Amino acid sequence: MPPQSLKIDHARYVLTLDPQRRIIQDGAILAENGRITRVGKAAELAEARADRVIDGRHLVITPGFFNGHMHISYAHPVRGIFPDEQASPLVHVFNLQAAMTEDEEYHTTLLGLVELVRNGTVCFLDPGSTKFPDACLQAYEDAGIRVVLGECVTDQPAPFTLPRYPAPEAVARTVSFLAKWNGRLDGRIRAWAMPFSYETCSAGLLESLKRVVDEQHTGLTLHHNSGSKARQDAVARHGVSPTAYLESIGVLGPNVLLAHCLGLDEAELDCIARTGTTVAMCPVTAAKGGRGVPEHGRMPELLARGVRIALGCDSPNNSNHLDMVRTMNMAAIQYKDARQDTRQIPAEAALEMATIHGAEALGLGAELGSIEVGKKADLVAFDTLRPEWQALWNPVNNLVYNADGRSVHTVVIDGRVVVDAYRQAFVDEPRLYARVQEIGERLQARTGISFPRSRWPMS
Numbered sequence: 001m002p003p004q005s006l007k008i009d010h011a012r013y014v015l016t017l018d019p020q021r022r023i024i025q026d027g028a029i030l031a032e033n034g035r036i037t038r039v040g041k042a043a044e045l046a047e048a049r050a051d052r053v054i055d056g057r058h059l060v061i062t063p064g065f066f067n068g069h070m071h072i073s074y075a076h077p078v079r080g081i082f083p084d085e086q087a088s089p090l091v092h093v094f095n096l097q098a099a100m101t102e103d104e105e106y107h108t109t110l111l112g113l114v115e116l117v118r119n120g121t122v123c124f125l126d127p128g129s130t131k132f133p134d135a136c137l138q139a140y141e142d143a144g145i146r147v148v149l150g151e152c153v154t155d156q157p158a159p160f161t162l163p164r165y166p167a168p169e170a171v172a173r174t175v176s177f178l179a180k181w182n183g184r185l186d187g188r189i190r191a192w193a194m195p196f197s198y199e200t201c202s203a204g205l206l207e208s209l210k211r212v213v214d215e216q217h218t219g220l221t222l223h224h225n226s227g228s229k230a231r232q233d234a235v236a237r238h239g240v241s242p243t244a245y246l247e248s249i250g251v252l253g254p255n256v257l258l259a260h261c262l263g264l265d266e267a268e269l270d271c272i273a274r275t276g277t278t279v280a281m282c283p284v285t286a287a288k289g290g291r292g293v294p295e296h297g298r299m300p301e302l303l304a305r306g307v308r309i310a311l312g313c314d315s316p317n318n319s320n321h322l323d324m325v326r327t328m329n330m331a332a333i334q335y336k337d338a339r340q341d342t343r344q345i346p347a348e349a350a351l352e353m354a355t356i357h358g359a360e361a362l363g364l365g366a367e368l369g370s371i372e373v374g375k376k377a378d379l380v381a382f383d384t385l386r387p388e389w390q391a392l393w394n395p396v397n398n399l400v401y402n403a404d405g406r407s408v409h410t411v412v413i414d415g416r417v418v419v420d421a422y423r424q425a426f427v428d429e430p431r432l433y434a435r436v437q438e439i440g441e442r443l444q445a446r447t448g449i450s451f452p453r454s455r456w457p458m459s
């Protein structure tokens, strides 16, 4: 049983991300029955007792991180197989994903969860990649993580292997998925509708799914837009931009999360802001995939319009890592370079997207995303007794520009310590690593998808 109460005492800094964005030096946090009951100076909480007390003198505490777009399913066992000239090998990606067995997906998911929690992520949205959620449920429970899950559906042809059904069946499958999954694991699982994209779904299917999520007070996410080619295709098919098309069929709003969102024009930016639609952007995927952030990236304009943006890592063969600290770093630096302007995406904005704004983008901001009394106790403690944290004057700058997920010392979800002084307790990591390597070998042999392992001679 987890302790009923937990206190982090004398934290070097607490970055609350509360409405005033208070940063508390020599701070303390008390969590009872999974919720934060007190936050303040250590001296103010001196008399507060707890079942467990963590000495925070070397720790910087932040809210837990939200990963708003992350395919957990297929990539870990074949991470890094694609040579750089195959930067976006989508056909292979979806064939590998389609070939995963239940056992393979379970172990792949376990490895993804280890990487997520050890890097401070407390909640991730998998946009419908997981084929065997029943098999993965135990992994989610053991890891203690929050998951936004759904079943990927389409009803139109696609250039790669995606689950495709007649529209009524796709809707029925989504309805039963929501009924089965929403609220499980003490509310840590949320179920959403997950049509793959507007290109692969009919207007009728998208409209029906939006009606379902409106009625059931849940969310819908889809891949959206990627540069000028996608725009030309949308204009050719629908006569309007991709975003205007979605608005015309009623598929925008605060419960719709658009993933990637590269290549938006001014009218689309206004439309997203006007409708309260939220966005998940994957800055490392954009950079590594050569997606043209200087030309297509509009993160500063979305933020200026008040749009809630979550950060995502996409697939571990796109960003290649599941580290939200590195993702924040990329978000903060890539627009400075793209616009040749160091005022773009301050470190504070990057941290907001990974925490409170990410939670809001996923519809979870009332309960999560900041360190405030009444919110759920999801916390990350960074270890400052490391070279990259020296010298320490502005903890937000140190976190976003100096650190990475390797200084995540302790992670708390629902008041339960899930990473304790760098260690998680739900899986034997060396055994899991060997297993996933074997799965990768089998998967490549079975699908015939493999590439020369190195440009350099490997003996």
Ligand SMILES: [Zn+2]
Pocket: 069, 071, 127, 223, 259, 314
């Ligand atoms: Zn995706």
